[in-house]
Structures are given as C-alpha cells and as structure tokens.
Amino acid sequence: MKKISYLVVAFLIFGATSLRAQLIDEKDVTITMDLQPVLQLDMTTPDQIEFVFDNINEYFAGITHYGATILKVSSTVSWDLYAVGRSSGSNGAGFWDQQIAYGSGTNTNAIANLPISLLELRQSQPNAGASAAALASYADYSASFTAAGTPSGQNSLYVNGGSNTPPSLADKYIGGHAGTTGTGDFLPGGSYLTQTGTTSNYYYSMDYRILPGLPAIFPNAYSADGLTAQDIVTANAAGNYAEPGVYTMFVQYVLLEDQ
Amino acid sequence: MKINKHLIWLAILVWFPFFTNAQLHCGLVEFVPNTSESNMLTFDTPAKYQGGITINGAARLKINVKDQTVPDPLCSWNLTLLINNNPGAGTPNNEWEVLTSYGNGLGNNPLIKTLQIRVRNACATSPSDGVFQTFTTTSDIIDIIAALLPITPAGSCTTNVNSPGNYINNYDEFHFDIDIRVVPKFAFNPGIFQLNLRFHLEENP
Numbered sequence: 001m002k003k004i005s006y007l008v009v010a011f012l013i014f015g016a017t018s019l020r021a022q023l024i025d026e027k028d029v030t031i032t033m034d035l036q037p038v039l040q041l042d043m044t045t046p047d048q049i050e051f052v053f054d055n056i057n058e059y060f061a062g063i064t065h066y067g068a069t070i071l072k073v074s075s076t077v078s079w080d081l082y083a084v085g086r087s088s089g090s091n092g093a094g095f096w097d098q099q100i101a102y103g104s105g106t107n108t109n110a111i112a113n114l115p116i117s118l119l120e121l122r123q124s125q126p127n128a129g130a131s132a133a134a135l136a137s138y139a140d141y142s143a144s145f146t147a148a149g150t151p152s153g154q155n156s157l158y159v160n161g162g163s164n165t166p167p168s169l170a171d172k173y174i175g176g177h178a179g180t181t182g183t184g185d186f187l188p189g190g191s192y193l194t195q196t197g198t199t200s201n202y203y204y205s206m207d208y209r210i211l212p213g214l215p216a217i218f219p220n221a222y223s224a225d226g227l228t229a230q231d232i233v234t235a236n237a238a239g240n241y242a243e244p245g246v247y248t249m250f251v252q253y254v255l256l257e258d259q
Numbered sequence: 260m261k262i263n264k265h266l267i268w269l270a271i272l273v274w275f276p277f278f279t280n281a282q283l284h285c286g287l288v289e290f291v292p293n294t295s296e297s298n299m300l301t302f303d304t305p306a307k308y309q310g311g312i313t314i315n316g317a318a319r320l321k322i323n324v325k326d327q328t329v330p331d332p333l334c335s336w337n338l339t340l341l342i343n344n345n346p347g348a349g350t351p352n353n354e355w356e357v358l359t360s361y362g363n364g365l366g367n368n369p370l371i372k373t374l375q376i377r378v379r380n381a382c383a384t385s386p387s388d389g390v391f392q393t394f395t396t397t398s399d400i401i402d403i404i405a406a407l408l409p410i411t412p413a414g415s416c417t418t419n420v421n422s423p424g425n426y427i428n429n430y431d432e433f434h435f436d437i438d439i440r441v442v443p444k445f446a447f448n449p450g451i452f453q454l455n456l457r458f459h460l461e462e463n464p
Contacts, residue, residue, distance in 0.1 A: 022462045023288035028295040029318040029456040031374065033441060036303045037361050037449040074305035076445050077362065189445035191305050257362060 041255040045069035062211030069206040078186035080176030085116035085157040087249040093162035096247035110243035118218035120155035124205035129176035129187040138226040153222025170225040186258035215241040284334040287325035311442030318437040321426040337406035355452035377438040381431035382416040
C-alpha cells in the first residue's frame, strides 16, 4: 500500500518537473521613422531684373524678360505656390517705391504712385491644381501676354496691399489654389527631380513684362482678381501719367502647405 | 486500495502528456545579448524622401545554442522575424503606428511594406540572405532559418545551419547582420511612426 503511494507521488513529481515548453529567446528592434514635412522651392533668378524704358518703342510695346526666373518645387505634402508683389511701402502700400524722380517733380499730372500690379507674369506650365478654382476669372498666369492696345488683367501680378497673404479663391496662383481655404485644389507632394519634362507641375519658367503704353499709364495694371483696372488714369484722373524716375519693387514667391 | 488505483491513473494521465510534449533536445537557446535596440530614420530633405535611408547593421543577432549535457542528436533551432505595430492602439494591420502627426499631410499613413529588411552573414546561412524583404501585414512571418528543417551541422558554412553552436566558434553561421531600408517617396503623411521587429529564436520540437 505504502509502496504504491510512493510510486504515485514519484510519478506526480516527475510529471511536474517535465512541465516545460521548447526553449525560446526573443530580441526586439524598434524602428522609428520621422517623416518631416519638406517644402522646398529652388529658384534660379537674377538678383535684380531691370526694365529700362529709354525709347518710344519700349513704351509702346513694353519690355519682356523671358524665363527670367525658374521655379522648382519639392514637397512631401500637398502644396500651393503663388507670387505676390511687394515693396517697402515708401509710396504707400501696393505701390512701387520711387527711388528717384526725374525733372522738377512739380507737374501735377505726373503720378509717382505706380501700382505694383502693372508687372505682368507668365508661367510656362498651366496650373494643374486650379480645377476647383471656379470663382477665379484668371486662376493662374499661364495665358499669353496680350497685345499692346488690348488691356487685360489676366497676367497682372497679385498684390494684397503690400502683405504676402495668400490670394483668395478669386485670385491667381501659380500652382494649386486658395491656400488652406479651398478643398481639393492642391498639387500633390512630389519633386521636380522625378517629375521631369515640359509638362511637370513642379517646374515653372516665369516671364516678366512691363507695358507702360503711351502716355505711360500702364494699362495692364489690374486688381488681384484681374477684373478692376488700376492704370494711372483709372486710379487717378484723365491726363495723368507715370512720373519719370527710378522705381523698385519685389516679387515674393510663396510655397505653402495646402491642407 | 480502490483510491490508490484512481491515484495511479490520475498520475499517468497528468504525467504522460507533459512528458511527451515537453521533450527538450537542447540545453540552451539564446541571443547574446538579447537587449532591445532602436533605430531612428529621419527624413528631412527631398533627397532622403526620394532615395530612402538605409541602415546597415541596424541590429546584430548573435546566437548561442548549446546541447544538453548528454548530447541529443535532435537539438536544432529556427529563427523567425515578426512585426508589431501596437494594434491595441487601433493601428490598421498594414500600417505603421502613428506616434504623432504633423498636420494633415497627403492623407495616407505609411504602410508596413515600406520597411525593407535584409538578413545577411558571411556564410549566407539564411535562404533569403542578402535580399531585402517586406511585410505586408502584421500577420506575416519571415523565416530566417525555417523550422523543422533537417539538421545542418555548424561549420559547414552552407544554408540553414541549425545545429548547436555559437557565434564565438562559428561566427559566420551564428551571427546575423540586420539591415533596414525605408524609401517613403512623396506618398505619406508627415509625422512620427513606429514599428517593432521581433526576432524569435526557438529550438525545434
């Protein structure tokens, strides 16, 4: 009786000590990925683009600088690209800065406040992100420059009172549209490094034109939406013209995330 | 006497399955060391997004498998790789876990398959040696040395070496370099994302 009991206990102990699975070991490797938003605008352009009007033909026909600025975009997020005209504001917000006035400066018809929007732009590639910009008469700067004598705001530079705030739904963008306010009107992330070719949405060649006309009233100066004339006569009075002198302004290209 | 009979049967029933299922062939199966490691991939330029980031030697596995005191000819091992994305946090089984987001981005979180993993050692003991592999979902398993293979002895410097041995005496067979590569391109939301790779070393039953 006792022997049998011992045997049972021995079996139980042996069974318990055999309660083991296969030998295992494990090692963990944690991988963390930081995808930082990258918005990169590479720009090739002269420090200064000069328009010197010193003969009648140039006043009549204007001066055009073709491909003066090359814009190349690389972005990991959806984006919009726009140009905005700015100055230091010495002649008031939205006007060119007059550096020098030629002559006596006493002629009351000579106007020193030249609207920044007189500068015209033309982009090489239509804005593929402007399909949702139904409210804009001119969604981008892709139209050809109009002939002298046919005033139009289709290429006039976007200006917003000297600030660099994004254009509205009604205004022009180079790529995408309406900043963060629109929906479905962005250009997707990508890079000019891989999206190559003449139809790339990540590469723009920009032409500049200034057309003073005669008298020099800058007939292609228009409001931000391109619908309201801002030429010297319309903005001032009949008989007015641009005061001869040296003027400066700058174009700011802004690449922003469109969420 | 009647009670003792029951005890005998009970003992046999308890003892027998344990004995048959828990048959150990090896004395020790371990990574040396088995501490966890971490790697950070920071994408902050278009070139990195486009070209990707590769870390060679993101982890190094050093294996030590010992036979029992009385050698068992059936002692062998397998090595597999699993992936985890913290599904408890609601992460879809084919995406990286999101630790933080930078804005809304492009709308898609990175997929697990963007992580490429390569295993290599000097003897190319893994059949997938030198080839970048990917996971599609967290239920996938990558065999480095598959289970239940015929035993290939240490020192043979061929594929599927899975006998007892260690990285000291047979470094080229019991040591694995783990390389990782991620090429996100311009397709995913910006943010910080995480995955955990688990290397599982087990003796073959």
